Amino acid sequence: MTRVHDMGGRFGDGPVVPEPQGIPVLEAEWQARALAVTLAAGSLGQWNIDMSRHARECLSPRDYARFSYFEKWIAALVDILVQTGVLTPEDLADGDDGPHPLSDRKLTRDRVARVLAKGGPADRPSKVPVRFSVGQAVRTLRPAANRLVEGGHTRLPAYAAGAQGYIQRLHGAHVLPDSNAHRLGEAPEPLYSVRFAASELWADPEHPDDQVILDLWQSYLVPL
Incomplete structure (x- = not known):
């Protein structure tokens, strides 16, 4: 199901126009x-x-x-x-x-x-074993959906669903939003920075050699 807030890479919304320098974020x-x-x-x-x-x-x-x-x-x-x-x-x-x-x-x-x-640090001890290593090829799950609660919160964006990437970095274990957003416990698990080629995420990227790095939880990923 399309989620209205999941706008990244969506067609038809027009270009992203950066704020001119000097204009405060809080305008009123x-x-x-x-x-x-x-x-x-x-x-x-x-x-x-x-x-x-x-x-x-x-x-x-x-x-x-x-x-x-x-x-x-x-x-x-x-x-x-x-x-x-x-x-x-x-x-x-x-x-x-x-x-x-x-x-x-x-x-x-x-x-x-x-x-x-x-602040609100989200790093936690975890008994979930680390599954991936730096440089390893992985693929994100498809569709980008919460596997614990139907229609629930997830941090896997739709534009990256089913995409192939490479582990860039391990951040340690962090609270899993898919569980925490629904009072199912923090369920901490390994969190990775994953590198994707722009051409892997979008059919016609303006700069196909660009790379996009997403922080993704281990349960969002499968090995290749």
């Missing part, structure tokens, strides 16, 4: 607030980054196509706040500012710099 004050509210809500500990990414992917195709970047963030935040029971639709409608059970977890101003500096 509300965008900065949208970013701040999303990060602050994440500190409540009711979801993980993969769940939040999946929430954006689950926006209706119509909304996903017409919303700007930060509108997607806010719309998905509203959805996940309700889905996880942090807020109800009534809370959102009446704007009640009364005490909340999770208020003690709020991200206070004095903690922001420390929390952002810490």
